[in-house]
Amino acid sequence: MALSDYEQRLVDKVAEVGWFCVSVHAHGDAPGFAYSVGFAETLKSPECIIFGLPSKLMHSMLWSVFDQLKAGGALQDGHRWSGLLQGFDCVSRPVHPTQVTRERFNSALWYWGDPAKRGKSLEAYQIFWPGAVSGAFPWEAGCDQVLRDLQPLLYLPNAVGLA
Numbered sequence: 001m002a003l004s005d006y007e008q009r010l011v012d013k014v015a016e017v018g019w020f021c022v023s024v025h026a027h028g029d030a031p032g033f034a035y036s037v038g039f040a041e042t043l044k045s046p047e048c049i050i051f052g053l054p055s056k057l058m059h060s061m062l063w064s065v066f067d068q069l070k071a072g073g074a075l076q077d078g079h080r081w082s083g084l085l086q087g088f089d090c091v092s093r094p095v096h097p098t099q100v101t102r103e104r105f106n107s108a109l110w111y112w113g114d115p116a117k118r119g120k121s122l123e124a125y126q127i128f129w130p131g132a133v134s135g136a137f138p139w140e141a142g143c144d145q146v147l148r149d150l151q152p153l154l155y156l157p158n159a160v161g162l163a
Helices: 005-017 055-070 102-112 145-150
Strands: 020-024 033-037 047-051 080-085 088-094 124-128
Touching: 005 020, 005 102, 020 055, 020 102, 033 055, 033 102, 047 055, 047 102, 055 080, 055 124
Parallel strands: 047 124
Antiparallel strands: 020 033, 033 047, 080 088, 088 124
C-alpha cells in the first residue's frame, strides 16, 4: 500500500533529521499539543509530548530534548530539563501506557507499528512546564488552574471505562 503524502513526509523527515514533530491545534476545551515521532527509532528513547504552548515553541522544545538525548541525556521521571524554556526548567514524567492512545499519539503509533512485531508497546514521556508566576507544576500546590487545564496529567492511568 502506498504511503500518503503526509506519511511519506514523516518517513523522509525521520530519515533526514532523526525525528518529526506532529502539532495538533487546540479545539474546544482541549489544549493544543505537539509530540515527537522517531525518538524511539533514532535515539532508542521514548517519544515526547508537550501541551498548551504555541506550536512553534513546543517544536523548539522538542528539538532541545532531541539534542540533549542525542548528547547522552535520558528521560526519567522527575528529571529537570534546562534549556527548553528561557528562564524555567521543565520536568519529564512517563506517560502511563493507557494514555498512549490514537487521540494523542496517532502518527507515532502508526510509525511504531504493531507492538506484537516490535516486542513492546510505544513508550512516551510528557514534558511539563511551570507557571511563570508561581513556578509550580500542575501536580503541585499553588499551581494555577489554567495551567493545570493546559497540561493533562498523562502519567496517571486513563480513567475511561473504570468504575
